[in-house]
Amino acid sequence: xETILIIGAGQAxxxxxxxxxxxxxDGSIVLAGDEQHRPYERPALSKTVLTAIDDNDCFxxxxxxxxxxxxxxxxxxxxxxxxxxxxxxxxTFRSGRSIGFDKCLITTGGRARRLPGTPDxxxxxxxxxxxxxxxxxxxxxxxxxxxVIGGGFLGLEFAASARARGIDVTVVEAAEQLLGRALPRExxxxxxxxxxxxxxxxxxxxxxxxxxxxxxxxxLTFEGNTSERFDFVVVAIGxxxxxxxxxxxxLETGNGIHVDAHCQTSVAGFYAAGDCANFPFGTSGxxxxxxxxxNAQDQAIVAARNMLGxxxxxxxxxxxxxxxxxxxxxxxxxxxxxxxxxxxxRTSIDKTLLMGLRDNAIVYALAVNNGGELRAIRRxxxxxxxxxxxxxxxxxxKLRHLERHAHS
Amino acid sequence: xxxxxxxxxxxxxxxxxxxxxIENEQIALYLVDGEVYATxxxxxxxxxxxxxxxxxxxxxxxxxxxxxxDVKTGAALCAPxxxxxxxxxxQIEKGAVMxxx
Numbered sequence: 001x002e003t004i005l006i007i008g009a010g011q012a013x014x015x016x017x018x019x020x021x022x023x024x025x026d027g028s029i030v031l032a033g034d035e036q037h038r039p040y041e042r043p044a045l046s047k048t049v050l051t052a053i054d055d056n057d058c059f060x061x062x063x064x065x066x067x068x069x070x071x072x073x074x075x076x077x078x079x080x081x082x083x084x085x086x087x088x089x090x091x092t093f094r095s096g097r098s099i100g101f102d103k104c105l106i107t108t109g110g111r112a113r114r115l116p117g118t119p120d121x122x123x124x125x126x127x128x129x130x131x132x133x134x135x136x137x138x139x140x141x142x143x144x145x146x147x148v149i150g151g152g153f154l155g156l157e158f159a160a161s162a163r164a165r166g167i168d169v170t171v172v173e174a175a176e177q178l179l180g181r182a183l184p185r186e187x188x189x190x191x192x193x194x195x196x197x198x199x200x201x202x203x204x205x206x207x208x209x210x211x212x213x214x215x216x217x218x219x220l221t222f223e224g225n226t227s228e229r230f231d232f233v234v235v236a237i238g239x240x241x242x243x244x245x246x247x248x249x250x251l252e253t254g255n256g257i258h259v260d261a262h263c264q265t266s267v268a269g270f271y272a273a274g275d276c277a278n279f280p281f282g283t284s285g286x287x288x289x290x291x292x293x294x295n296a297q298d299q300a301i302v303a304a305r306n307m308l309g310x311x312x313x314x315x316x317x318x319x320x321x322x323x324x325x326x327x328x329x330x331x332x333x334x335x336x337x338x339x340x341x342x343x344x345x346r347t348s349i350d351k352t353l354l355m356g357l358r359d360n361a362i363v364y365a366l367a368v369n370n371g372g373e374l375r376a377i378r379r380x381x382x383x384x385x386x387x388x389x390x391x392x393x394x395x396x397x398k399l400r401h402l403e404r405h406a407h408s
Numbered sequence: 409x410x411x412x413x414x415x416x417x418x419x420x421x422x423x424x425x426x427x428x429x430i431e432n433e434q435i436a437l438y439l440v441d442g443e444v445y446a447t448x449x450x451x452x453x454x455x456x457x458x459x460x461x462x463x464x465x466x467x468x469x470x471x472x473x474x475x476x477x478d479v480k481t482g483a484a485l486c487a488p489x490x491x492x493x494x495x496x497x498x499q500i501e502k503g504a505v506m507x508x509x
Contacts, residue, residue, distance in 0.1 A: 041488065328472050371462075375462035400423055
């Protein structure tokens with residue numbers, strides 16, 4: 001009987017296991033993760049896990065019901081792979097157990113980047129796992145102030161949650177602008193204003209030099225020699241891909257595990273997907289990793305199909321969302337080239353759709369509380385369809401009619 | 409079980425679901441190929457109104473995270489939606505959409 005080993009039991013690993021069964025694979029599936037929990041989705045970790053009133057009700061983002069793995073005959077084990085022999089196709093676990101397999105999918109995800117030069121401290125937290133989030137939740141209960149290092153999506157989501165808990169929040173960001181590479185300048189300023197209205201204080205262009213632990217908090221010193229004390233610190237300065245096992249096993253790595261459009265690594269029979277996978281993107285084929293809910297799900301499913309012999313290329317249209325206060329912000333496409341015109345369809349300050357055009361095609365769109373409208377233009381973005389900017393700006397013209405017209 | 413007025417048939421269009429609140433129950437009405445369907449209006453994944461979502465080929469996509477439901481059966485069709493959405497029987501009476509509650 002054929003055995004497929006999935007290393008990493010996060011969202012990507014769990015979805016891949018499910019997809020293998022859904023596609024009719026009837027061999028053995030071993031799904032091994034180093035967390036004590038069955039696969040779950042991480043978006044809730046910076047939101048409801050922190051804001052829910054009841055401890056027993058603060059997390060329900062499991063990927064599957066608790067009996068799914070047994071009924072689907074998926075051998076989920078909480079044990080991490082320490083050695084992978086790609087020649088003999090064997091894996092050795094931390095527990096000492098060793099298994100043979102026929103094909104392998106690596107979905108080891110990423111880990112929170114640590115702040116260089118900051119010693120381990122019980123007042124310094126990161127947010128990557130459910131365990132991390134539960135620790136932060138506990139700390140929020142008796143803290144009055146927190147400093148967030150990093151004004152990215154995770155840091156801002158955490159800031160919103162901490163404000164909902166009534167805690168003083170300071171966000172420290174090294175750049176002069178929040179999310180400069182992910183958001184258009186104008187919207188970045190609006191997002192900052194939204195946080196400021198909710199009581200968040202920003203230190204932009206701030207450089208942390210030193211942190212020292214005190215009895216019940218930390219003292220941070222910034223360039224310019226200003227110093228401040230906070231009850232605790234949340235470090236949200238991005239993640240690093242978990243590629244060490246793949247590298248040690250001889251797979252090609254470098255900012256993640258290198259895969260081709262079929263999610264296969266440099267060694268036949270070995271695949272990777274999710275946060276840890278570095279794949280050729282778009283028409284240029286430039287290599288990148290995507291750290292998103294959508295990528296963890298979709299790339300894992302494509303990998304599973306390829307592993308079963310169906311040649312499918314992974315060609316995503318990047319889609320991200322973030323929930324902060326009463327805003328659901330969604331982004332479609334990547335802000336990675338010049339935009340020669342911005343068009344906004346604005347219903348209110350809390351509901352809008354912002355579209356970036358290049359050569360009369362929408363290359364990027366951002367929606368605030370307007371996911372339905374964003375969805376209506378998805379195919380226009382995916383297919384780089386030529387659009388009439390005037391029609392796009394006309395509130396009397398329905399976007400989905402424009403879309404239908406363009407493709408009829 | 410009673411029939412309650414939800415909307416005039418003329419208020420419905422095939423592009424966009426219609427949101428109706430009947431006795432504190434939030435309901436979304438859909439017009440698909442000339443037929444009317446009704447589901448609960450709140451996504452089973454997180455709080456969002458399906459009536460703000462994207463209706464295509466008889467499926468409603470939630471505006472929040474693109475979970476998808478079959479408006480005829482209520483079946484959850486793609487993640488993050490996993491639990492089905494409640495559906496309601498409807499009747500058309502003299503141009504009015506009546507929902508069975």
